[in-house]
Amino acid sequence: MIILGIETSCDETAAAVIKVIDGNKKVELLSNVIASSLSLHAQTGGIIPEVAAREQVKFIIPVIEEAMKVFRNPQEEIDAIAVTVGPGLIGSLLVGVETARTFAYVWHKPLIPVNHLFGHIYANFISEIHNSKFIIHNSAMPEFPVVALVVSGGHTDLVLMKNHRDIKWLGGTRDDAAGEAFDKTGRLLSLAYPAGPQIEQLAKTVEKDIYHFPRPLIDSDDYDFSFSGLKTAVLRETQKDEPLNSERISNICFSLQEAVFDILLKKTFQAANQFNAKSILLGGGVASNQTLRKKFESEVRSQKLEVNLFVPDKKLCTDNAAMIAAAAFFNNEATAWKKVSANPELYFD
Numbered sequence: 001m002i003i004l005g006i007e008t009s010c011d012e013t014a015a016a017v018i019k020v021i022d023g024n025k026k027v028e029l030l031s032n033v034i035a036s037s038l039s040l041h042a043q044t045g046g047i048i049p050e051v052a053a054r055e056q057v058k059f060i061i062p063v064i065e066e067a068m069k070v071f072r073n074p075q076e077e078i079d080a081i082a083v084t085v086g087p088g089l090i091g092s093l094l095v096g097v098e099t100a101r102t103f104a105y106v107w108h109k110p111l112i113p114v115n116h117l118f119g120h121i122y123a124n125f126i127s128e129i130h131n132s133k134f135i136i137h138n139s140a141m142p143e144f145p146v147v148a149l150v151v152s153g154g155h156t157d158l159v160l161m162k163n164h165r166d167i168k169w170l171g172g173t174r175d176d177a178a179g180e181a182f183d184k185t186g187r188l189l190s191l192a193y194p195a196g197p198q199i200e201q202l203a204k205t206v207e208k209d210i211y212h213f214p215r216p217l218i219d220s221d222d223y224d225f226s227f228s229g230l231k232t233a234v235l236r237e238t239q240k241d242e243p244l245n246s247e248r249i250s251n252i253c254f255s256l257q258e259a260v261f262d263i264l265l266k267k268t269f270q271a272a273n274q275f276n277a278k279s280i281l282l283g284g285g286v287a288s289n290q291t292l293r294k295k296f297e298s299e300v301r302s303q304k305l306e307v308n309l310f311v312p313d314k315k316l317c318t319d320n321a322a323m324i325a326a327a328a329f330f331n332n333e334a335t336a337w338k339k340v341s342a343n344p345e346l347y348f349d
């Protein structure tokens, strides 16, 4: 079984090919191509949807062609096409969806609609990654029940998976996503967009949480999050009558990370304990943060939980099409390739 994945929900144009191996149990990544219009958006300090969609139009065919270079005759070798149907920017999504539909129609292949959030979760189910120089083998696969935390620029969601067909949304952000909190406060600190990676680097030079920003909803007994108040807290700090020098900026970055990560950790482990999770999965751009990864690792150790932590390879944390193809395979496995709903809302009812 070989699947071509296509992902165009935001500012990345991505195509990837996965192969199902090991008696239909594992997924191997054969190619993973990503073109990003991020540098254009960095000039405007954020994504302009019209600009992102136009870039998708430019790159979609070259990116798919590049991903299919692993085949001599892709039409013969590809069994199905998977595409992100949402959530995302509608102009960007349309480019991927209509391209995938055209390939599926002309090649007579099944088309599998995939929810972008599921993609971020299923990045953890890709076990063999072919790099130009080496092959990464990931022999362990997540065991159920799974608690998955998706933390990206658009989402902060906690999901419980009892199996591939029983997936329940536990909660999510009421306002800004975790990555969005980094990007918006980054703007207040005059950092480049997206600010997450730079906040991580600046925070590494600091050891003390000087500002101790608020941690909204940390003790609520639900799985909701709220990060928009952090912006206001940082804004107040920047308005103080003190020069905003590099030392203060780094201190703010550190305190900001501590506040966001404390909340993510608390809620995720609360869910893992409540549902006796055997695996905790992280996904999304914010999961590429090394400090966050280390905090989760040490929490697993200190709570002495019998739970395995999974975090995708850095390249598979941010938007990519490999995760979309993997989600298409595992989510359709039980329904024997029956077409699933194209309405992303239905996944979470």
Ligand code: KG4
Binding pocket: 010, 151, 152, 153, 154, 155, 178, 179, 180, 182, 183, 194, 195, 196, 197, 200, 284, 285, 286, 287, 288, 289, 290, 317, 318, 319
């Ligand atoms: O998953 P992603 O590529 O796109 C969405 O689906 O949103 O995530 C992008 C987000 C941005 O908000 C970015 O600031 C954040 O992920 N991000 C990070 C890091 N790398 C990317 N946040 C914290 N630390 C990082 N190293």
Ligand code: ZN
Binding pocket: 116, 120, 152, 284, 285, 318, 319
């Ligand atoms: Zn994403």
